[in-house]
Amino acid sequence: MMAVSRLIADYQMQRYGSQFDGVAIGAPAFRQAFQQVLHLFSGVVENTNGYDPSPCELEKINNDTIAACDPLDGRTDGVISRTDLCKLNEHWYPLFLSSFSQRRSMNAAPVPAANGTVTSQAVALANDINGGLHDSQGRRVCTSFQPGSGYPDAATTYNTTTGQYQAVASGIGVQYVNLFLKDVNSASLSLDNVTYDTPASGS
Template structure:
């Protein structure tokens, strides 16, 4: 039900109830939501072409198995490199990245609108040795959540830069093959948050519950939602989890069917948006999906011509 059926049935019932309650004769239908709700919307567009006249979908959680396991990637980067950076150190790397890459779009406004250029032109190694200092912070249960942290100060280390660069690079297996996308530069390193151990007076791993809430109940089929630890988990383990989840839930949760012929035949329109600095759902996942739709819907047109044709009814904004 969670994958797509519940949204479908709720929509059918909701449309009839609304028409009857408001005595409506016109039947315009628009879907609008983001993140998991964005994935829900795509699950309807891909399956039921006449259900909505249009959709506004933001930062959809495509490729659910990859998306959820991705949240553990930063933890495994830290574990593999054996460095658990103080959050303030990673925040300094983030802030300096924003300052350096902000002007690359031609306008200095506090927003990095060309993260692609940031990847090409900014070298995070230039930040080694820069001082950082942060006040103590209590537990935060908003989004992204984090544990309590003491006051921190120091200088940016080569190890922290290596952690940041490896996270942005994205998951690669032991053979160096890219397994999935990661976040863009200027995204908060939320998955890399560490916790402070008062016994050792040092920062340690803070395993992601977002990953655990998929891996444990959905893959291991156990009633648990938190990792006890991530001992012996490697980059290859993460790839295996992603592939296992893909195989188990491709028809329900993967939600990347690229043939939108049915929706298009009913003259449906789509506005798809995704923030470039999304720290939870890789921005590239939306870019890759739209490009797959372009290739399937207009296989005989050139790149520019197929983009123009698709833009008539499906546009992506970053």
């Protein structure tokens, strides 16, 4: 018997099932195909909208979302318990375009210091991501993560050559698509020319 991660276990059992007499799989998940592809959705939204925000801009939106939706359950404790009520008021944010600032970082992925105001493009991006994965006709494929959970899949990297932020494909989504759909062992995946209909068509 072999104890491995869910993603690798699924792949190995499907491809080489005769090699195992049993598998102990951790971190079970339902509707795996939808969930893993959903991790790529934020990057597709960024490319479709033509806007790649700085990390602090989306962090500010998320923090303000928590501040606005936290008390909807009658208790202000830093937790959004009534995500249903928060979703009913998800378009409140454009009324409160607030300022943000980020310190310069010289880690593996350098980020310059910046001060600014949350843009309407970032608000539209957050609303589209919150809306969940859908095709070009608006038909729902999978719901998005709950309000207040952040936008880690929409994380961008700073290109020191162009001086611009750019979208990158989320790692866990990349692994699933490459291993299961493309049958290739690669840690990179381009989202160029990927549309809302691409996951549905299986291309």
